[in-house]
Amino acid sequence: MISQTSEYALRAVVCLAQSSKKPHTTAEIARLTKVPEHYLSKVLLMLAKHEVVYSKKGLHGGYMLAYLPENLPLLNVINAVDPIKHIKSCPLKLKTHGTNLCRLHKRLNDSIDLIEELFKTSTVGTILSDPTKSIPLCESNGK
Amino acid sequence: MISQTSEYALRAVVCLAQSSKKPHTTAEIARLTKVPEHYLSKVLLMLAKHEVVYSKKGLHGGYMLAYLPENLPLLNVINAVDPIKHIKSCPLKLKTHGTNLCRLHKRLNDSIDLIEELFKTSTVGTILSDPTKSIPLCESNGK
DNA sequence: AGATAAAAAGATCTGGACATCTATTTTATT
DNA sequence: AATAAAATAGATGTCCAGATCTTTTTATCT
Numbered sequence: 622m623i624s625q626t627s628e629y630a631l632r633a634v635v636c637l638a639q640s641s642k643k644p645h646t647t648a649e650i651a652r653l654t655k656v657p658e659h660y661l662s663k664v665l666l667m668l669a670k671h672e673v674v675y676s677k678k679g680l681h682g683g684y685m686l687a688y689l690p691e692n693l694p695l696l697n698v699i700n701a702v703d704p705i706k707h708i709k710s711c712p713l714k715l716k717t718h719g720t721n722l723c724r725l726h727k728r729l730n731d732s733i734d735l736i737e738e739l740f741k742t743s744t745v746g747t748i749l750s751d752p753t754k755s756i757p758l759c760e761s762n763g764k
Numbered sequence: 765m766i767s768q769t770s771e772y773a774l775r776a777v778v779c780l781a782q783s784s785k786k787p788h789t790t791a792e793i794a795r796l797t798k799v800p801e802h803y804l805s806k807v808l809l810m811l812a813k814h815e816v817v818y819s820k821k822g823l824h825g826g827y828m829l830a831y832l833p834e835n836l837p838l839l840n841v842i843n844a845v846d847p848i849k850h851i852k853s854c855p856l857k858l859k860t861h862g863t864n865l866c867r868l869h870k871r872l873n874d875s876i877d878l879i880e881e882l883f884k885t886s887t888v889g890t891i892l893s894d895p896t897k898s899i900p901l902c903e904s905n906g907k
Numbered sequence: 908a909g910a911t912a913a914a915a916a917g918a919t920c921t922g923g924a925c926a927t928c929t930a931t932t933t934t935a936t937t
Numbered sequence: 938a939a940t941a942a943a944a945t946a947g948a949t950g951t952c953c954a955g956a957t958c959t960t961t962t963t964a965t966c967t
Contacts, residue, residue: 682935824914
Protein backbone atom coordinates (compact mmCIF):
# COMPACT_ATOMS: atom_id res chain seq x y z
CA MET A 622 0.00 0.00 0.00
CA ILE A 623 2.45 2.62 1.21
CA SER A 624 5.99 1.98 0.11
CA GLN A 625 8.85 1.69 2.53
CA THR A 626 10.30 4.84 1.05
CA SER A 627 7.10 6.82 1.62
CA GLU A 628 6.94 5.56 5.17
CA TYR A 629 10.49 6.76 5.77
CA ALA A 630 9.77 10.14 4.18
CA LEU A 631 6.70 10.62 6.35
CA ARG A 632 8.60 9.70 9.49
CA ALA A 633 11.31 12.21 8.64
CA VAL A 634 8.85 15.00 7.91
CA VAL A 635 6.85 14.39 11.08
CA CYS A 636 10.09 14.33 13.02
CA LEU A 637 11.18 17.66 11.56
CA ALA A 638 7.77 19.15 12.26
CA GLN A 639 8.06 18.31 15.94
CA SER A 640 11.04 20.56 16.55
CA SER A 641 11.23 22.99 13.71
CA LYS A 642 13.36 25.67 15.31
CA LYS A 643 16.76 24.46 14.17
CA PRO A 644 18.01 22.30 11.28
CA HIS A 645 18.42 18.58 11.92
CA THR A 646 21.20 16.48 10.47
CA THR A 647 20.51 13.27 8.64
CA ALA A 648 22.11 11.34 11.49
CA GLU A 649 19.79 12.94 14.05
CA ILE A 650 16.67 12.25 12.04
CA ALA A 651 17.84 8.69 11.38
CA ARG A 652 18.31 8.06 15.08
CA LEU A 653 14.94 9.50 16.08
CA THR A 654 12.96 7.82 13.33
CA LYS A 655 14.95 4.56 13.24
CA VAL A 656 15.44 4.80 9.51
CA PRO A 657 18.72 3.43 8.03
CA GLU A 658 20.85 6.55 7.91
CA HIS A 659 22.30 6.20 4.45
CA TYR A 660 19.03 5.41 2.81
CA LEU A 661 17.44 8.29 4.64
CA SER A 662 19.96 10.64 3.09
CA LYS A 663 18.62 9.70 -0.33
CA VAL A 664 15.04 10.13 0.79
CA LEU A 665 15.83 13.58 2.21
CA LEU A 666 17.52 14.45 -1.06
CA MET A 667 14.33 13.65 -2.94
CA LEU A 668 12.28 15.66 -0.46
CA ALA A 669 14.67 18.59 -0.95
CA LYS A 670 14.44 18.37 -4.75
CA HIS A 671 10.67 18.59 -4.47
CA GLU A 672 10.99 21.46 -2.02
CA VAL A 673 9.24 19.70 0.81
CA VAL A 674 12.27 20.31 2.99
CA TYR A 675 15.05 22.85 2.83
CA SER A 676 18.68 21.84 3.19
CA LYS A 677 21.52 23.84 4.62
CA LYS A 678 25.05 22.63 4.06
CA GLY A 679 28.08 23.01 6.26
CA LEU A 680 28.53 23.36 9.97
CA HIS A 681 25.28 23.62 11.94
CA GLY A 682 23.48 22.75 8.75
CA GLY A 683 20.87 20.09 8.21
CA TYR A 684 17.30 19.81 7.05
CA MET A 685 14.27 21.92 7.89
CA LEU A 686 10.66 21.79 6.77
CA ALA A 687 9.97 24.10 3.86
CA TYR A 688 6.36 24.60 4.98
CA LEU A 689 4.41 25.02 8.15
CA PRO A 690 3.07 21.58 9.16
CA GLU A 691 -0.53 22.67 8.66
CA ASN A 692 0.29 23.72 5.10
CA LEU A 693 1.96 20.47 4.16
CA PRO A 694 -0.40 17.71 2.99
CA LEU A 695 0.85 14.16 3.39
CA LEU A 696 0.28 13.79 -0.33
CA ASN A 697 3.11 16.21 -1.08
CA VAL A 698 5.49 14.09 0.93
CA ILE A 699 4.39 10.88 -0.71
CA ASN A 700 4.43 12.29 -4.21
CA ALA A 701 7.95 13.56 -3.71
CA VAL A 702 9.39 10.12 -3.16
CA ASP A 703 6.94 7.66 -4.65
CA PRO A 704 4.25 9.38 -6.70
CA ILE A 705 0.72 8.02 -6.66
CA LYS A 706 0.01 6.75 -10.15
CA HIS A 707 -3.49 7.02 -11.55
CA ILE A 708 -4.82 4.69 -14.20
CA LYS A 709 -5.31 7.01 -17.11
CA SER A 710 -5.75 4.63 -19.99
CA CYS A 711 -6.63 0.98 -20.45
CA PRO A 712 -3.66 -1.13 -19.28
CA LEU A 713 -4.61 -3.74 -21.88
CA LYS A 714 -4.19 -1.18 -24.66
CA LEU A 715 -7.48 -2.21 -26.22
CA LYS A 716 -8.27 0.04 -29.14
CA THR A 717 -12.01 -0.13 -28.52
CA HIS A 718 -11.54 1.39 -25.10
CA GLY A 719 -9.52 4.39 -26.21
CA THR A 720 -9.21 6.80 -23.34
CA ASN A 721 -12.14 5.22 -21.51
CA LEU A 722 -11.35 2.86 -18.71
CA CYS A 723 -13.19 -0.40 -18.45
CA ARG A 724 -15.31 -0.97 -15.37
CA LEU A 725 -12.58 -2.84 -13.53
CA HIS A 726 -9.97 -0.18 -14.01
CA LYS A 727 -12.43 2.59 -13.36
CA ARG A 728 -13.22 0.99 -10.04
CA LEU A 729 -9.56 0.56 -9.20
CA ASN A 730 -8.79 4.13 -10.16
CA ASP A 731 -11.69 5.36 -8.04
CA SER A 732 -10.01 3.85 -5.01
CA ILE A 733 -6.72 5.47 -5.95
CA ASP A 734 -8.54 8.80 -6.22
CA LEU A 735 -10.04 8.28 -2.81
CA ILE A 736 -6.68 7.62 -1.20
CA GLU A 737 -5.18 10.61 -2.93
CA GLU A 738 -7.99 12.83 -1.66
CA LEU A 739 -7.43 11.49 1.82
CA PHE A 740 -3.74 12.30 1.74
CA LYS A 741 -4.40 15.66 0.17
CA THR A 742 -6.74 16.83 2.92
CA SER A 743 -4.69 15.47 5.77
CA THR A 744 -1.58 17.47 6.60
CA VAL A 745 1.43 16.97 8.78
CA GLY A 746 -0.26 19.44 11.10
CA THR A 747 -3.32 17.22 11.51
CA ILE A 748 -1.04 14.32 12.43
CA LEU A 749 0.61 16.37 15.16
CA SER A 750 -2.66 17.66 16.57
CA ASP A 751 -4.53 14.36 16.43
CA PRO A 752 -6.12 13.90 19.87
CA THR A 753 -4.76 10.44 20.64
CA LYS A 754 -2.50 9.46 23.46
CA SER A 755 0.82 8.57 21.94
CA ILE A 756 3.27 11.10 20.61
CA PRO A 757 4.19 10.60 16.95
CA LEU A 758 7.40 8.58 16.70
CA CYS A 759 10.38 9.40 18.78
CA GLU A 760 10.16 8.46 22.43
CA SER A 761 13.21 10.60 23.06
CA ASN A 762 12.20 13.48 20.83
CA GLY A 763 12.72 16.97 22.19
CA LYS A 764 15.11 15.88 24.90
CA MET B 765 -1.02 0.99 -4.86
CA ILE B 766 -2.33 -2.20 -6.39
CA SER B 767 0.38 -4.67 -7.25
CA GLN B 768 0.84 -6.05 -10.72
CA THR B 769 -0.05 -9.47 -9.40
CA SER B 770 -3.34 -8.23 -7.92
CA GLU B 771 -4.16 -6.49 -11.18
CA TYR B 772 -3.60 -9.74 -13.06
CA ALA B 773 -5.67 -11.73 -10.59
CA LEU B 774 -8.56 -9.29 -10.90
CA ARG B 775 -8.41 -9.39 -14.68
CA ALA B 776 -8.51 -13.18 -14.64
CA VAL B 777 -11.42 -13.30 -12.23
CA VAL B 778 -13.45 -10.71 -14.15
CA CYS B 779 -12.72 -12.62 -17.31
CA LEU B 780 -13.95 -15.89 -15.80
CA ALA B 781 -17.04 -14.17 -14.48
CA GLN B 782 -18.02 -13.02 -17.95
CA SER B 783 -18.48 -16.51 -19.32
CA SER B 784 -18.86 -18.86 -16.44
CA LYS B 785 -20.51 -21.78 -18.17
CA LYS B 786 -17.42 -23.79 -19.04
CA PRO B 787 -13.87 -23.96 -17.66
CA HIS B 788 -11.24 -21.73 -19.26
CA THR B 789 -7.66 -22.77 -19.79
CA THR B 790 -4.78 -20.64 -18.66
CA ALA B 791 -3.90 -19.97 -22.30
CA GLU B 792 -7.41 -18.68 -23.03
CA ILE B 793 -7.49 -16.38 -20.03
CA ALA B 794 -4.00 -15.14 -20.83
CA ARG B 795 -5.04 -14.25 -24.36
CA LEU B 796 -8.22 -12.46 -23.31
CA THR B 797 -6.69 -10.54 -20.42
CA LYS B 798 -3.27 -9.95 -22.03
CA VAL B 799 -1.46 -11.30 -19.01
CA PRO B 800 1.84 -13.19 -19.57
CA GLU B 801 0.69 -16.77 -19.74
CA HIS B 802 3.27 -18.39 -17.52
CA TYR B 803 2.99 -15.83 -14.82
CA LEU B 804 -0.77 -16.09 -14.97
CA SER B 805 -0.51 -19.80 -14.24
CA LYS B 806 1.13 -18.91 -10.93
CA VAL B 807 -1.52 -16.35 -10.15
CA LEU B 808 -4.30 -18.83 -10.91
CA LEU B 809 -2.57 -21.36 -8.71
CA MET B 810 -2.69 -18.93 -5.81
CA LEU B 811 -6.33 -18.16 -6.51
CA ALA B 812 -7.07 -21.90 -6.52
CA LYS B 813 -5.24 -22.43 -3.24
CA HIS B 814 -7.38 -19.74 -1.66
CA GLU B 815 -10.47 -21.25 -3.24
CA VAL B 816 -11.37 -18.19 -5.24
CA VAL B 817 -11.35 -20.33 -8.38
CA TYR B 818 -11.78 -24.02 -8.93
CA SER B 819 -9.42 -25.98 -11.15
CA LYS B 820 -10.17 -29.02 -13.22
CA LYS B 821 -7.25 -30.94 -14.64
CA GLY B 822 -7.03 -32.99 -17.79
CA LEU B 823 -8.73 -32.74 -21.14
CA HIS B 824 -11.45 -30.07 -21.31
CA GLY B 825 -10.31 -28.86 -17.93
CA GLY B 826 -9.39 -25.37 -16.86
CA TYR B 827 -10.41 -22.79 -14.29
CA MET B 828 -13.85 -21.71 -13.13
CA LEU B 829 -15.01 -19.23 -10.51
CA ALA B 830 -15.66 -20.85 -7.18
CA TYR B 831 -18.34 -18.26 -6.33
CA LEU B 832 -21.10 -16.36 -8.03
CA PRO B 833 -19.67 -12.96 -9.08
CA GLU B 834 -22.00 -11.10 -6.71
CA ASN B 835 -20.74 -13.19 -3.80
CA LEU B 836 -17.08 -12.57 -4.54
CA PRO B 837 -15.65 -9.35 -3.09
CA LEU B 838 -12.63 -7.90 -4.84
CA LEU B 839 -10.89 -8.12 -1.47
CA ASN B 840 -10.94 -11.90 -1.58
CA VAL B 841 -9.15 -11.84 -4.91
CA ILE B 842 -6.55 -9.35 -3.74
CA ASN B 843 -5.95 -11.09 -0.43
CA ALA B 844 -5.39 -14.39 -2.21
CA VAL B 845 -2.41 -13.12 -4.16
CA ASP B 846 -1.10 -10.07 -2.31
CA PRO B 847 -2.72 -9.66 1.09
CA ILE B 848 -3.49 -6.20 2.39
CA LYS B 849 -1.27 -5.70 5.42
CA HIS B 850 -2.53 -3.63 8.30
CA ILE B 851 -0.23 -1.78 10.65
CA LYS B 852 -0.82 -3.59 13.92
CA SER B 853 2.08 -2.39 16.01
CA CYS B 854 4.54 0.48 15.97
CA PRO B 855 7.01 -0.12 13.11
CA LEU B 856 9.68 1.65 15.16
CA LYS B 857 9.29 -0.95 17.91
CA LEU B 858 9.17 1.77 20.52
CA LYS B 859 8.52 0.25 23.91
CA THR B 860 6.53 3.25 25.10
CA HIS B 861 4.04 2.72 22.32
CA GLY B 862 3.41 -0.93 23.01
CA THR B 863 0.44 -2.03 20.99
CA ASN B 864 -0.72 1.54 20.47
CA LEU B 865 0.06 3.14 17.15
CA CYS B 866 1.41 6.63 17.01
CA ARG B 867 -0.64 9.25 15.23
CA LEU B 868 1.21 8.88 11.97
CA HIS B 869 0.76 5.14 11.77
CA LYS B 870 -2.78 5.35 13.01
CA ARG B 871 -3.56 7.71 10.17
CA LEU B 872 -1.84 5.48 7.64
CA ASN B 873 -3.65 2.43 8.93
CA ASP B 874 -6.97 4.26 8.74
CA SER B 875 -6.44 4.71 5.03
CA ILE B 876 -5.59 1.03 4.67
CA ASP B 877 -8.80 0.18 6.53
CA LEU B 878 -10.74 2.42 4.18
CA ILE B 879 -9.35 0.74 1.08
CA GLU B 880 -10.04 -2.67 2.55
CA GLU B 881 -13.62 -1.72 3.30
CA LEU B 882 -14.00 -0.47 -0.26
CA PHE B 883 -12.74 -3.72 -1.73
CA LYS B 884 -14.80 -5.74 0.70
CA THR B 885 -18.09 -4.13 -0.29
CA SER B 886 -17.42 -4.13 -3.99
CA THR B 887 -17.77 -7.49 -5.68
CA VAL B 888 -16.93 -8.90 -9.06
CA GLY B 889 -20.66 -8.70 -9.71
CA THR B 890 -20.73 -4.95 -9.13
CA ILE B 891 -17.90 -4.55 -11.63
CA LEU B 892 -19.87 -6.44 -14.25
CA SER B 893 -23.08 -4.55 -13.64
CA ASP B 894 -21.54 -1.10 -13.38
CA PRO B 895 -23.59 1.15 -15.66
CA THR B 896 -20.75 2.56 -17.73
CA LYS B 897 -20.22 2.16 -21.41
CA SER B 898 -17.20 -0.03 -21.90
CA ILE B 899 -17.25 -3.76 -21.34
CA PRO B 900 -14.71 -4.97 -18.78
CA LEU B 901 -11.51 -6.08 -20.53
CA CYS B 902 -11.63 -8.34 -23.52
CA GLU B 903 -12.81 -6.73 -26.73
CA SER B 904 -13.17 -10.19 -28.19
CA ASN B 905 -14.71 -11.80 -25.16
CA GLY B 906 -17.70 -14.05 -25.77
CA LYS B 907 -17.07 -14.48 -29.47
C1' DA C 908 -7.53 -51.52 -20.75
C1' DG C 909 -3.91 -48.96 -22.63
C1' DA C 910 -2.22 -45.01 -25.30
C1' DT C 911 -2.47 -40.33 -26.10
C1' DA C 912 -3.21 -35.60 -25.64
C1' DA C 913 -4.59 -31.73 -22.82
C1' DA C 914 -4.31 -29.41 -18.94
C1' DA C 915 -2.70 -27.97 -14.21
C1' DA C 916 1.26 -28.12 -11.01
C1' DG C 917 5.86 -27.45 -9.94
C1' DA C 918 10.91 -26.27 -10.32
C1' DT C 919 14.54 -23.13 -11.96
C1' DC C 920 16.54 -19.17 -13.88
C1' DT C 921 16.99 -14.12 -15.16
C1' DG C 922 16.30 -9.02 -15.28
C1' DG C 923 14.85 -4.92 -12.97
C1' DA C 924 13.39 -2.08 -9.14
C1' DC C 925 13.81 -1.01 -4.47
C1' DA C 926 16.47 -0.92 -0.20
C1' DT C 927 20.88 -0.72 2.14
C1' DC C 928 25.72 0.21 2.74
C1' DT C 929 30.44 2.39 1.55
C1' DA C 930 33.30 5.91 -0.17
C1' DT C 931 34.26 10.32 -2.24
C1' DT C 932 33.30 15.18 -3.36
C1' DT C 933 31.46 19.67 -2.58
C1' DT C 934 30.07 23.50 0.30
C1' DA C 935 29.50 26.43 4.28
C1' DT C 936 30.94 27.81 8.88
C1' DT C 937 34.19 28.76 12.49
C1' DA D 938 42.83 26.08 7.32
C1' DA D 939 39.95 22.80 9.71
C1' DT D 940 35.71 20.85 10.27
C1' DA D 941 30.95 19.44 9.70
C1' DA D 942 27.52 18.74 6.97
C1' DA D 943 24.99 17.71 2.50
C1' DA D 944 25.56 15.92 -2.25
C1' DT D 945 27.06 12.54 -5.32
C1' DA D 946 28.52 8.08 -7.04
C1' DG D 947 28.85 3.33 -6.80
C1' DA D 948 28.46 -1.45 -4.91
C1' DT D 949 25.61 -5.07 -2.90
C1' DG D 950 21.49 -7.63 -1.50
C1' DT D 951 16.69 -8.77 -1.80
C1' DC D 952 12.25 -9.29 -3.81
C1' DC D 953 8.93 -9.32 -7.55
C1' DA D 954 7.72 -10.08 -12.33
C1' DG D 955 8.42 -12.84 -16.05
C1' DA D 956 10.30 -16.83 -18.94
C1' DT D 957 11.43 -21.69 -19.68
C1' DC D 958 11.15 -26.35 -18.83
C1' DT D 959 9.61 -30.70 -16.63
C1' DT D 960 6.28 -33.50 -14.07
C1' DT D 961 1.78 -35.04 -12.76
C1' DT D 962 -3.03 -35.68 -13.46
C1' DT D 963 -7.08 -36.81 -16.12
C1' DA D 964 -10.44 -37.21 -19.99
C1' DT D 965 -11.01 -39.33 -24.28
C1' DC D 966 -10.21 -42.39 -28.13
C1' DT D 967 -9.09 -46.44 -30.06
